[in-house]
Amino acid sequence: MLSRLRKKITGIGESQNNKNIYIHIGISKTGTTAIQKFFHQNTGLLASRGFHYIRAGRAEGGASHHQLARVYKMDDACSGEVSAIRNEIGNSDCHSFIISSEMFEYLTRSQIKQLKRDFEGFELILVVYLRYQDQALSSMYNELVKKHACTVSFSEHLRDTPRKGLLLYGDMLKSWERELGKKNIRVRIFDREKLTGGNVIKDMLTAIGINDLNVDTPGFAANQSVSSAAISVLRDINAQMDYSVDHAAHYGLACRLALILDKLVRSKFPELDHDTNNYFSTKNDYEELMEYYRRDNVRISRRYFFGGNFSLRNFSPAGEITEKSKRDILMALVERLEISAERVDKSATELTKLVAEYWSEELRRLCGS
Structure with a gap:
C-alpha cells in the first residue's frame, strides 16, 4: 500500500528520456561545501552545459541537499521532496541533474534501495571523494575542536570516535554499487596531487563530464581548517x-x-x-591506525583505482x-x-x-x- 501511494505521489514509472542524476555524497571534509557553493552560485553557467543543480530538497537559501538526505535517513515513506524534484526535472530541458549532500554517505542499503525506486527511470550516478583515513580523522578532530565540541587530546579522541569504523569505505561503496552498478560509481581521491588542476571543484566538474568550463574556481577551503x-x-x-x-x-x-x-x-x-x-605524535600510533584500514584499502585500490595506491603513506x-x-x-x-x-x-x-x-x-x- 505504501509503495503504491509513494508511486502515485512521486510519479514513479513515467519515462524520463534517459536523464542522468549525479548524486554527490561527499564524504565529509573533502571540499563538499566548496563544491555545493559553486554549484549553487553558478546554476546558469551549468545549465548552459545541460546540467541542472536541483533546487528542491534544500533548506531555504541553502546550497546542499541535506533536507532530502534526511528524508531517507528518517525512512519517510511518502515525501513531498521526491515529488518536487521529479517535477523540477520534468520541467527542465537539461539532460543531467545534480544532488549533493554528505549526509547521503550514511544511508543504509535499504535506504539506497528506496532512493533508487523513487527515481526509477533515471540513470543514477554516484560521485564520492575518499580521503586518506589519517587525514580524515585529523580533519574531523580539527572541526570538532574548532566548534567547541571536543575537549580531549587526539589520541583520546581516536579511542572513542565512531568515525573510525565509518572510514572503512568498502562497505559504504558496496552498498551503493549493489544498487547502482559498478559502472555508475565514480570514486575520486581527495588529494591535491590527484585532483584535476589540483582543485576539487575542477575535479568534480570533470567527474560529471564538464571539461571545458572556463571559470575561476576557489580552492577547497570553504570550510576552513584551523592551524x-x-x-x-x-x-x-x-x-x-x-x-x-x-x-x-x-x-x-x-x-x-x-x-x-x-x-x-x-x-x-x-x-x-x-x-x-x-595530529599523530608517534609513528607507532600512525601505523597501528593504518593497519586497521590496510585490507579494506587494498580492496578499494584494486576495484576502483586499477591497483593504484590508496593506503599507507609517509609519516611525519x-x-x-x-x-x-x-x-x-x-x-x-x-x-x-x-x-x-x-x-x-x-x-x-x-x-x-x-x-x-x-x-x-x-x-x-x-x-x-
Whole structure:
C-alpha cells in the first residue's frame, strides 16, 4: 500500500528520456561545501552545459541537499521532496541533474534501495571523494575542536570516535554499487596531487563530464581548517568553558573564536606547526591506525583505482607546542579580545581559564541564552 501511494505521489514509472542524476555524497571534509557553493552560485553557467543543480530538497537559501538526505535517513515513506524534484526535472530541458549532500554517505542499503525506486527511470550516478583515513580523522578532530565540541587530546579522541569504523569505505561503496552498478560509481581521491588542476571543484566538474568550463574556481577551503598550534590552545579553552554552544543552530558563532585564534597564530607565530592534517605524535600510533584500514584499502585500490595506491603513506610526526609558546599565544589572544588580565597570574593555565570564562559569556550573550 505504501509503495503504491509513494508511486502515485512521486510519479514513479513515467519515462524520463534517459536523464542522468549525479548524486554527490561527499564524504565529509573533502571540499563538499566548496563544491555545493559553486554549484549553487553558478546554476546558469551549468545549465548552459545541460546540467541542472536541483533546487528542491534544500533548506531555504541553502546550497546542499541535506533536507532530502534526511528524508531517507528518517525512512519517510511518502515525501513531498521526491515529488518536487521529479517535477523540477520534468520541467527542465537539461539532460543531467545534480544532488549533493554528505549526509547521503550514511544511508543504509535499504535506504539506497528506496532512493533508487523513487527515481526509477533515471540513470543514477554516484560521485564520492575518499580521503586518506589519517587525514580524515585529523580533519574531523580539527572541526570538532574548532566548534567547541571536543575537549580531549587526539589520541583520546581516536579511542572513542565512531568515525573510525565509518572510514572503512568498502562497505559504504558496496552498498551503493549493489544498487547502482559498478559502472555508475565514480570514486575520486581527495588529494591535491590527484585532483584535476589540483582543485576539487575542477575535479568534480570533470567527474560529471564538464571539461571545458572556463571559470575561476576557489580552492577547497570553504570550510576552513584551523592551524594545529591554534587547536592545541583552543582544546584547553574548550575544557574550561561553562557554556555549551548549539553548533548546529549557531555554527558561525561556534567557530568564531577558532578563526580569530587561527589568524592570530599564523600571523604572529609563523615558526609554529600549522599543519591541519596530522595530529599523530608517534609513528607507532600512525601505523597501528593504518593497519586497521590496510585490507579494506587494498580492496578499494584494486576495484576502483586499477591497483593504484590508496593506503599507507609517509609519516611525519605532528609538531608539539611548548608551554612557553602556549602562554605567548594566550597573551596575544587576551590582547586581541581586549580582556583585562591585570589581576591574573600570567601562566598558561590561568590565561586559559580567563579566556574560557570570557568566551563562555560572549557565546551566552550572542546566542541569546
